[in-house]
């Protein structure tokens with residue numbers, strides 16, 4: 001079945017992990033044998049080949065670069081200019097993937113329709129379609145930079161990531177969006193970008209909902225019902241997003257799937273993390289909505305974690321193909337399963353881009 005994955009940090013893997021994503025997952029794993037600079041070395045699950053094999057023919061692919069102020073102990077760049085430059089390197093990587101036919105940009109309705117048509121008759125070596133998104137807006141030095149980003153193909157943006165950002169408070173921080181955040185939202189609206197509500201802390205989330213009226217999705221966000229953490233959505237937040245015709249992508253980072261995960265200590269096996277928890281998150285959102293229109297897949301696979309922090313029944317992204325059967329076993333009908341695996345995000349884009 002065709003899959004839309006709403007969150008993959010592909011260019012980050014290419015440039016910060018030095019992974020050539022045109023290689024197979026195994027080739028990348030082998031190339032990292034003995035490396036210890038990052039906890040997920042040799043445990044990657046994503047490559048463009050694997051995406052093709054797993055029929056993940058379309059994704060939201062990120063640019064990501066955090067700017068950290070001197071008082072912060074989060075990792076990141078020391079100036080917004082450096083962060084911007086990093087995102088431009090990431091953009092250059094996507095452009096190179098386009099040139100060799102590995103990826104193709106999807107920035108409008110025509111490109112979307114053409115790409116979906118292409119994938120109706122899967123052949124080897126079809127390009128992976130990608131919608132360019134910015135995870136965390138700290139690299140946006142000024143609103144002129146956002147205009148430039150739009151011209152370069154950016155179509156979605158999340159104002160925050162971790163900590164106190166320039167435009168909003170993100171995961172594990174507490175605070176609102178301020179004037180800068182409001183100005184950013186205005187510009188997002190003006191450019192008809194999609195707002196990604198993922199990573200906003202509760203206060204920033206609700207302030208954003210008060211002032212922003214444009215299209216919103218949450219590319220990779222699970223439910224607080226299962227893991228009680230500020231990174232997860234409360235039922236009230238999910239209902240708010242549903243009322244705005246949003247789609248929420250369910251992520252596969254183990255700590256967001258089971259409670260009490262201890263990074264670097266817990267293992268997927270010891271904690272019983274499997275794709276089942278993804279099904280539970282999907283089901284919960286469908287129960288709150290009363291339908292299957294507001295949830296999709298937003299795995300975040302290889303988002304600075306690998307197999308050591310992913311469901312034990314997933315070796316590579318190809319295993320996403322196990323989800324349709326699991327949804328069917330849970331009682332979802334074929335149309336629901338289509339909606340969840342790809343159609344909801346596609347319909348969202350068609351709705352937003354029709355004007």
Ligand SMILES: [Zn+2]
Pocket residue numbers: 135199220300303
């Ligand atoms: Zn994220």
